Amino acid sequence: MASSTNTGIQRRRANLRRAVIASLVVACLALLTGYFREAPSGPLHSVQSSTAGVMAPVQELAGKAVEPFRNGWNYMTSWRDARDRAARLEQENEVLRAAAADNIIRDQELLELRRLNGVGDEVSGYGKVNAALYARSVTAWDRMARINRGRDDGVVRNAPVLAGSERGMQLVGVVTVVRSSSADVAFITDGNTEVGARVPEAGPYPGLLQAVTPGQLRLTMMPREAALADGQMVYTSGFVARGGALPSIYPRGLPVGVVTNFGAREADAQTTVQVTPLVDTRELSYVTVLIPESPEAIRRAEG
Amino acid sequence: MSAQTGTTGGVAPRATRVGAAAGARGSGLGWVAAMVLAALMVQVSVLPYINIAEGIPDIMAPTVVVIAMLRGTLVGAVAGFSAGLLVELASPVSTLGVLALLYLIVGAWCGRYCEREESTSLAAPLVLSVAGALVVQFGYMLVRLMLGDSMPPSEFVAAVLLPTLVLTALLSPPVLLVGRRLLGAPRVVEPAALR
Numbered sequence: 013m014a015s016s017t018n019t020g021i022q023r024r025r026a027n028l029r030r031a032v033i034a035s036l037v038v039a040c041l042a043l044l045t046g047y048f049r050e051a052p053s054g055p056l057h058s059v060q061s062s063t064a065g066v067m068a069p070v071q072e073l074a075g076k077a078v079e080p081f082r083n084g085w086n087y088m089t090s091w092r093d094a095r096d097r098a099a100r101l102e103q104e105n106e107v108l109r110a111a112a113a114d115n116i117i118r119d120q121e122l123l124e125l126r127r128l129n130g131v132g133d134e135v136s137g138y139g140k141v142n143a144a145l146y147a148r149s150v151t152a153w154d155r156m157a158r159i160n161r162g163r164d165d166g167v168v169r170n171a172p173v174l175a176g177s178e179r180g181m182q183l184v185g186v187v188t189v190v191r192s193s194s195a196d197v198a199f200i201t202d203g204n205t206e207v208g209a210r211v212p213e214a215g216p217y218p219g220l221l222q223a224v225t226p227g228q229l230r231l232t233m234m235p236r237e238a239a240l241a242d243g244q245m246v247y248t249s250g251f252v253a254r255g256g257a258l259p260s261i262y263p264r265g266l267p268v269g270v271v272t273n274f275g276a277r278e279a280d281a282q283t284t285v286q287v288t289p290l291v292d293t294r295e296l297s298y299v300t301v302l303i304p305e306s307p308e309a310i311r312r313a314e315g
Numbered sequence: 316m317s318a319q320t321g322t323t324g325g326v327a328p329r330a331t332r333v334g335a336a337a338g339a340r341g342s343g344l345g346w347v348a349a350m351v352l353a354a355l356m357v358q359v360s361v362l363p364y365i366n367i368a369e370g371i372p373d374i375m376a377p378t379v380v381v382i383a384m385l386r387g388t389l390v391g392a393v394a395g396f397s398a399g400l401l402v403e404l405a406s407p408v409s410t411l412g413v414l415a416l417l418y419l420i421v422g423a424w425c426g427r428y429c430e431r432e433e434s435t436s437l438a439a440p441l442v443l444s445v446a447g448a449l450v451v452q453f454g455y456m457l458v459r460l461m462l463g464d465s466m467p468p469s470e471f472v473a474a475v476l477l478p479t480l481v482l483t484a485l486l487s488p489p490v491l492l493v494g495r496r497l498l499g500a501p502r503v504v505e506p507a508a509l510r
Contacts, residue, residue, distance in 0.1 A: 025505055029388050033423050036396045040419060043400075043412030048462070056411055063404040071405070074360035082364045147359055149407050152369040152475045153459045153466070156407040196407050203464045204409075225466045227369060294366060 052189075064147075064158065065191045072146045072160060079297075086295055137306030138172075138263070141165050143195075144298055155202035155227065155293060157185075159301070162193045166303045170261040170313040173197050174300045177290035183207070183248060183266040184291050184299065195301075199293045200268065201227050208260040209268055210249040211285070214238040218249045221268060221287060229269060231285035236276055238283060244271045246287050261312050263302075344504070346497045347382050347390060351398050354378040354490070359406045370478025375402060376451060377444035377487040379422045381494030384440060387503035388426030395422025410458065417454040421447040429501050437488055444487040445480055452476050 047056045143159035161167050173185040186205065189196035198205050201223045209221040209231055215238050219231045231246060250264030273286040304313040354374050362372050375398050383391025399415035408414075425443050434440065456471060466475070 028506065029392075032389055033392045033419070036392060036419050037416065040396070040412045040416035043415065044410070044458075045412075047411040060404055060411060064407070067405045070356065071360050074356050078361045078364075082361070085365055147405070147407060148363040150358055150363055150371055150402060151408055151455060152371065153455065153464055154408045156409070158407050225470055294364075 068194045075146045137309035138302035139305050141301045141303055143301055145296055155199040157197050159195050162191045162195050164192050167195050167301050168313055172262050172302045175291045175296055182290050183268050208249040208251045209246050211244050211246050213244045214240045229287040231287050234283045234285055236283050240274045242271055259312055343498045347394055350378055351394055355401050367478040368474040370475055372482035372486050373448040374486055376447035377490040379418050380425045380444045380447050381491050383422045383425035384428050385498040385501045387429040388423055390504050391422035391426035392419050395419040413458050417451045421450055429503055433501050440491045441487050445484050448483040
């Protein structure tokens with residue numbers, strides 16, 4: 013009798029375990045399916061966004077608490093690159109000093125021409141808000157982060173995000189989700205982000221910059237006759253390359269990266285260009301968000 | 316992890332420890348929740364900044380493993396589900412439900428080991444922690460591939476998987492030891508009506 017009671021209890025325990033695990037699996041599949049089927053403004057996205065807002069103060073506090081250790085880790089890992097970086101920067105300095113003299117003259121001419129033709133600097137149609145990153149994605153597949161500025165600070169969806177590099181401010185991403193006091197940023201190295209770009213030194217050819225694998229960029233639609241060379245700067249073109257007529261959410265002229273490799277097979281009419289961003293987004297702590305202010309900038313952000 | 320000796324001089328069978336320990340100590344579910352929350356804060360606030368190549372250490376895997384090994388399949392599965400879901404809610408990722416499912420599988424599987432004799436060394440839990448992290452990484456990769464993302468296999472293995480597993484293996488021992496200290500000896504926790 014006792015043994016049959018024990019067997020019954022064990023069977024009930026096993027059934028309960030199976031029932032609980034099965035219902036949790038069904039819940040996971042329902043969440044997964046619902047999340048991808050719904051629009052970005054759907055209920056599950058809203059819950060995710062609200063939870064992010066609730067946890068933001070705790071995450072910011074935790075981030076500040078571990079910042080010294082994080083800086084120490086970055087300092088130690090930067091040692092291995094320091095010597096190579098120093099040699100590379102010395103070489104670049106020499107080239108840049110020579111180009112700087114030419115640029116002064118060209119800038120003066122450009123300013124005069126713009127005044128004459130009424131063409132403005134596109135980036136001047138934006139305000140700037142500095143923001144700190146307090147959370148970033150835990151997977152290598154999502155190149156995303158959270159910043160501590162939101163709607164209350166003027167941040168809007170599709171606002172370009174810049175960061176400092178050895179060559180000045182560089183485009184690193186775009187705002188994708190906005191909450192009242194925080195926002196999500198998708199870096200340009202995220203697989204879902206596309207940027208219309210060009211290489212001015214290679215000719216007037218618009219291309220499309222995409223992350224083929226998380227962390228690496230590829231510039232496509234460049235014709236073979238483009239005079240490409242390693243080390244050339246890549247900038248936003250202000251247009252979406254496909255069709256060439258649609259304005260991009262990114263204004264023209266924002267540095268994105270440098271050409272590090274390019275090539276094409278014999279039968280290809282176009283060259284594929286590998287682009288390395290100047291900023292390693294894994295080490296970023298602060299960014300600048302461009303807030304659309306001019307009518308043109310607001311139109312770009314509306315997509 | 317240390318072995319517990321019974322009156323026969325060897326390790327006491329699990330079935331007796333379920334009943335015997337219930338009165339001596341609470342189920343420790345409060346500590347389970349605290350461990351999951353602490354691991355969550357470390358995972359989303361600290362660990363994304365500690366990386367080798369593209370690998371980020373996974374502290375959730377050893378946390379779920381130690382909970383499951385010390386409290387059974389049911390608690391392990393629920394802890395895994397909760398941990399994965401909280402990570403997806405707290406961290407900027409473009410999925411919901413995927414990590415919850417993967418950690419649920421890890422917790423449910425490792426809970427089976429709660430019903431066996433406890434290991435006297437860290438080797439078995441450490442191997443399970445790394446295996447859990449491997450399951451999560453592979454599972455997430457499969458889902459992202461189905462969603463249209465791509466990554467060359469060589470890059471996934473060399474830049475993501477191997478660094479993640481190495482870092483997870485380095486972080487697992489303190490997590491396992493802290494978990495053992497907080498939760499005590501292994502015992503299967505079931506609803507009161509089934510005791």
